[in-house]
Amino acid sequence: MKSFRIILIVLLSYLFVGSVYASEGKGLEIATEVDVRDRGFGDTTSTMTMTLFDQYGNSTSRKIRNRTLEGTDEGDLSLVIFDTPADVKGTAFLSHTKKSGSDDQWLYLPALKRVKRIASSNQAGPFMGSEFAYEDISSQELEKYTYKYLRNEDYQGLDCFVVEYDPIDRKSGYSKQIVWIDTKEYRSHKIEFYDRKESLLKTLVYKNYSKYNGKFWRADIFEMENHQTGKKTILEFDDWKFQTGLSAKDFNKKSLKKVR
Amino acid sequence: MGYFARIACVWLLLAIQVKAETSGSLEITGSYFPKSLGASFDTNFTAEAKVIGYEELDDFQLEYEIIIRKSLNDNGKDIVEPRQLFLSKTFGDIDVYLGYRHTFWGVAESRNLVDLINQQDLAAGISADNKLGAPSISIETYLGSGELQYWYIPRFRERTFNDANAHPGFGMPVAPAQFAHAKGSKASDQAFRYANSIGDIEYAFSIFDGTVREPLFLVQELEQPMIAPYYEQMRSVGLELQYTGESILYKFEGLTGTQSGKDFDAVVLGTEKTVYTIFETQWDMGILFEYQYDERAQALIDQMIVSGVRLTANDEFDTNLLILYTVDDAFSQSLFGLEASRRLRNGMTLDINYLLYQSDRQNLPFYSLVDDSELSFTLGYYF
Numbered sequence: 165m166k167s168f169r170i171i172l173i174v175l176l177s178y179l180f181v182g183s184v185y186a187s188e189g190k191g192l193e194i195a196t197e198v199d200v201r202d203r204g205f206g207d208t209t210s211t212m213t214m215t216l217f218d219q220y221g222n223s224t225s226r227k228i229r230n231r232t233l234e235g236t237d238e239g240d241l242s243l244v245i246f247d248t249p250a251d252v253k254g255t256a257f258l259s260h261t262k263k264s265g266s267d268d269q270w271l272y273l274p275a276l277k278r279v280k281r282i283a284s285s286n287q288a289g290p291f292m293g294s295e296f297a298y299e300d301i302s303s304q305e306l307e308k309y310t311y312k313y314l315r316n317e318d319y320q321g322l323d324c325f326v327v328e329y330d331p332i333d334r335k336s337g338y339s340k341q342i343v344w345i346d347t348k349e350y351r352s353h354k355i356e357f358y359d360r361k362e363s364l365l366k367t368l369v370y371k372n373y374s375k376y377n378g379k380f381w382r383a384d385i386f387e388m389e390n391h392q393t394g395k396k397t398i399l400e401f402d403d404w405k406f407q408t409g410l411s412a413k414d415f416n417k418k419s420l421k422k423v424r
Numbered sequence: 425m426g427y428f429a430r431i432a433c434v435w436l437l438l439a440i441q442v443k444a445e446t447s448g449s450l451e452i453t454g455s456y457f458p459k460s461l462g463a464s465f466d467t468n469f470t471a472e473a474k475v476i477g478y479e480e481l482d483d484f485q486l487e488y489e490i491i492i493r494k495s496l497n498d499n500g501k502d503i504v505e506p507r508q509l510f511l512s513k514t515f516g517d518i519d520v521y522l523g524y525r526h527t528f529w530g531v532a533e534s535r536n537l538v539d540l541i542n543q544q545d546l547a548a549g550i551s552a553d554n555k556l557g558a559p560s561i562s563i564e565t566y567l568g569s570g571e572l573q574y575w576y577i578p579r580f581r582e583r584t585f586n587d588a589n590a591h592p593g594f595g596m597p598v599a600p601a602q603f604a605h606a607k608g609s610k611a612s613d614q615a616f617r618y619a620n621s622i623g624d625i626e627y628a629f630s631i632f633d634g635t636v637r638e639p640l641f642l643v644q645e646l647e648q649p650m651i652a653p654y655y656e657q658m659r660s661v662g663l664e665l666q667y668t669g670e671s672i673l674y675k676f677e678g679l680t681g682t683q684s685g686k687d688f689d690a691v692v693l694g695t696e697k698t699v700y701t702i703f704e705t706q707w708d709m710g711i712l713f714e715y716q717y718d719e720r721a722q723a724l725i726d727q728m729i730v731s732g733v734r735l736t737a738n739d740e741f742d743t744n745l746l747i748l749y750t751v752d753d754a755f756s757q758s759l760f761g762l763e764a765s766r767r768l769r770n771g772m773t774l775d776i777n778y779l780l781y782q783s784d785r786q787n788l789p790f791y792s793l794v795d796d797s798e799l800s801f802t803l804g805y806y807f
Contacts, residue, residue: 216740224740224770250771250806252742253447266670268624276553278528281626281668286700289708293740335670417619418564418571422519424478 191311191327198350199306205380207233207410211402216294219394226292232303233410239263240303241415245423246292256423258415259284263307264332272420279417288337295366295388295397297337300357308332314342319353322346338365349373351381359392366390377406446477448807455591455800463589464795470495472548476508484511489526489557493548500547500586500593507557518565524557527573529617529630530677531666532692534714534730534748537679538662540632541575541615547584550779556581570620577613580635583653592796594641599650602642603635604657604684611635611657624669630662636683638722656684672697675714683720690718696734710734712748724789727753741767757783757790775802 212228227247232240239261246255254274261267266284273280287299312328329341339362344354351373359365370383386399413419453470460466472493479486489508495501510523530536541558548554562575582601586593605611613634620627639653660681667674675694682688694714702709712732719726730750737743743766751758762778777800783791 218740248770249767250447251449251767251773251804253806268668276528277526281621281666281673283668283671283673283698286671286698286708289700290706290738293738293742413566416569417621418566 190313194313194325194327194345194350195306195309195311195329198345198352201350202380203234205234205377206407207231208382209403209405209408209410210382213400213402214292214294215398215400217396217398231410231414233412233415235261235303239267239305241412242303243415243420243423254423256420258417258420259302260415261303261305263305267302270417270420272423277421279420287333287335295390295395296386296399299331299336299338300368300388309341316347317344319344319346322348322353324353349381351383364391374404376404380406445479446475448473448475449804450474450807451802451804453800453802455798457591457796457798459795459797460591461795464591464593465497465589468495468497468591470498470501481511484513486511498547498587498590500584500590503545503547503584505545505556507555509557518563521560521562521564524559525562526555526557529628529662529664531626531664531675532677532694532714533675533696533712533732534694534728534750535677535692535716537677537690537692537718538628538630538664540630540637540660540662541577543581543583543637545584547586556584567618568620570618573615573617573619575613575615577615577634578610580609580611580613580655582609582655583637583639585653591798592793594651596643596649596651599644599646599652601639601653601655603655605635605655617662619664624667626664626666626668628662628664630664631660632662632681633659636722638720640721658683671700688718688720690720690723692716694730698734706738708736708738710736725752725757729753743767752788752790756785757781757788759790759793771806773802773804773806775804776800777802 210230212230213225214228215223215225217223226249229245229247231243234240242259242261244257246252256272258270259267269282269284271280271282287302288297290296291298291301309329309331312330314326314328317324317326324344324346327343327345329343331338337359339358339360341358342356343352345352353370355368356364357366357368367389369387370385371387372384373381374384375381382401382404384401388397390396451472455468457464457466470493472491474489474491476489477487487508487510488506491503491505491507493501493503506524507526508524510521510525512519512521527541528539529541530539536552539552542555544552545554545556558575558577559579559581560575560577562573564571564573566572585598588594588597601609603609603611611634613632615630615632615634617628617630634657636656636658639655642652642654644650644652658681660679663676663678665676673696677692679690680688692714694712696710696712698708698710700708710733712730712734714730716728716730717726728750730748732746732748735745745762745764748761749758750761760780764776765773767773777798780797781790781793783794785791
């Protein structure tokens, strides 16, 4: 009887461990498929209005332009240019994303004509006073997380995989992210961000997806709500363009100084 | 000033003709000098307007940044300044610029030894960020993955100074400048710079040959005593290095060369460590430490130690605070500086600056600056 119990425990634990491996494998498969379906976009440009809402509903807006070049060996290159508020007009932020380790980042201050290399371990810090952290807006490389498939669930009429993304980098501000990805087009629709104490911190909802160049899905609205502070940030994207002919030369320090 | 004013007006008219896209700012600064002595004023107001524009012409790009400044009590601050006013054209990978330009070289926080292109608009304030446009022909291109610049500056621009009784003032009028070079202000400068990065290290190498930006001062005993700026000639090599770690920066700026026949070395060494989200808030705190060494005659003090704290709120108002404490190596004279800034609402900012000089003895350079200690508030409107 005792040996039967041991066999049962061993069997059950094999089953349990096996299912964990299965869920990890499936989580990675889903995340890989999300990544594969977006490969080959080349480069994109877009404009963005960022509206910050405080806990009382007061809002302030800023206008930003984005340029991204798809990475080949390393992560994507991205350039963010601020058009408003007027006192920071022309300020530009250049990021060379790394698949592992810290990204390389530079800031251009137009009043001083100065390009400053900045330390990049600040990924958990807020981007421009918004509810988005630097790590939320930087390019989502597959190698930055481990993955766990949780379940399938209906989200707004769409059958979705629900996958847990666990950040590998200890400097991430999150213990985990729960991501809703539709099973048909592999688009993210909702992300729940949990802080280091495992409490729900923020929820990001993607709205108004459109398909570009017959293949690449982009959402026009990102709504990020901070449950702990009551603050909210909405990003409204406009004027998405793909394969505009940007090259690596448009994403170096010299190009930062010539940004218009 | 009349000369620049005329040029500025012509270019502004031209810019309006071509319907250039313009932006700019209007700043009003109120200053209080709590330790003001003698004939000096203890309050002042200064207004500064800046117009910035860019336009694509048929064959060229036109870019300008014109500053017009008027002070209530200090005529030395009054200026119409083309900090930028140039035409540029791109030939493949080569950019060519002609006109008044503004640039920045260097990596350090407290002093940029290698930042030699622009003359300092010292009357605007002690920050080296106040610069005069360099009348120049300059070329920028790529060399491998790095950036190469060449500058030819055919005409020297003199440093601006406050009135005799202003803050800081010499207490006597400023006489016409004198020069080591026989051509005086018509002597030309040339400069090169190559900048690149390897992994976490940014580096730049530069060469300068021309008139020194920082003058020496000669007292002239004529009918009335006057002070004459005297500009020497310099040939120098500069090196900039910055290592960027995950939350720490290490910086080096070195300048070595010859000034009027005498060899010199000057160095700034620095580090800045940033602690993110202090006390579980969104604030970041940077701790700075820099060491300055300069054996040239124009350096008021050979060795200075700078320590400081930078606080960044990461809020929607871009609130930040920088405190720098600069002291000489004998700890006998110091400058405490505080800069705080915050956006009040879209397009409107408030800056608070405080400078406090201290000196143990009358024969030290900072002693004469103690009465120039200043508290100022700047309201900025940007459009």
